[in-house]
Amino acid sequence: AQSVAQPEDQVNVAEGNPLTVKCTYSVSGNPYLFWYVQYPNRGLQFLLKYITGDNLVKGSYGFEAEFNKSQTSFHLKKPSALVSDSALYFCAVRDSLSGNTPLVFGKGTRLSVIA
Amino acid sequence: GAVVSQHPSWVICKSGTSVKIECRSLDFQATTMFWYRQFPKQSLMLMATSNEGSKATYEQGVEKDKFLINHASLTLSTLTVTSAHPEDSSFYICSASGQENTEAFFGQGTRLTVV
Numbered sequence: 001a002q003s004v005a006q007p008e009d010q011v012n013v014a015e016g017n018p019l020t021v022k023c024t025y026s027v028s029g030n031p032y033l034f035w036y037v038q039y040p041n042r043g044l045q046f047l048l049k050y051i052t053g054d055n056l057v058k059g060s061y062g063f064e065a066e067f068n069k070s071q072t073s074f075h076l077k078k079p080s081a082l083v084s085d086s087a088l089y090f091c092a093v094r095d096s097l098s099g100n101t102p103l104v105f106g107k108g109t110r111l112s113v114i115a
Numbered sequence: 116g117a118v119v120s121q122h123p124s125w126v127i128c129k130s131g132t133s134v135k136i137e138c139r140s141l142d143f144q145a146t147t148m149f150w151y152r153q154f155p156k157q158s159l160m161l162m163a164t165s166n167e168g169s170k171a172t173y174e175q176g177v178e179k180d181k182f183l184i185n186h187a188s189l190t191l192s193t194l195t196v197t198s199a200h201p202e203d204s205s206f207y208i209c210s211a212s213g214q215e216n217t218e219a220f221f222g223q224g225t226r227l228t229v230v
Binding site: 032034036041042043044045046049051090097099100102103104105106107108 | 119121124125145146147149157158159161164166206208210211212213214216217218219220221222223224226
């Protein structure tokens with residue numbers, strides 16, 4: 001079975017400071033990892049993914065994430081936070097590349113960037 | 116990225132009536148679509164996997180007679196909430212991915228309020 005843990009319900013950071021949103025995963029096979037962002041009353045927007053290759057993945061809006069196999073983590077990072085980054089962030093995993101398998105989501109982390 | 120359109124964005128209905136939500140993949144073909152339900156401040160809960168031309172696969176605890184799913188074409192899946200009750204009020208989100216996509220793309224979500 002697959003699972004994702006996002007240990008923080010809420011992350012607060014000052015504008016201009018670096019941000020980190022944590023994610024750890026558990027999967028029996030190869031992990032395929034994703035980050036999504038959700039704004040109020042909207043669907044999820046894709047930020048980035050790790051499939052294979054370089055452990056540091058760069059995505060949309062200046063976000064990046066680092067895959068760490070030994071720690072089974074895939075933390076989301078951004079060097080300098082913006083107020084507009086305030087939203088709900090979801091980490092997700094699946095153990096297959098097939099589009100026929102659903103993503104398993106973490107509970108989400110609410111990011112609040114304070115001006 | 117690929118576009119998934121979900122309609123309506125919000126709907127208010129009376130108890131006992133049925134509501135249909137549409138999910139369309141606009142620029143790719145999706146043999147599989149997924150329906151999720153999201154409660155306030157919580158993660159996405161997978162309700163069912165919708166397969167084109169065949170019956171949907173429901174997750175444990177989801178009533179298939181209440182949440183009717185039809186996937187009549189490679190670009191359209193519908194979720195019908197039958198005999199809606201106030202406890203069915205929630206945010207419903209669909210997702211899909213094409214053959215060449217590893218990530219899933221999400222509709223805008225539908226806010227259902229049953230009064």
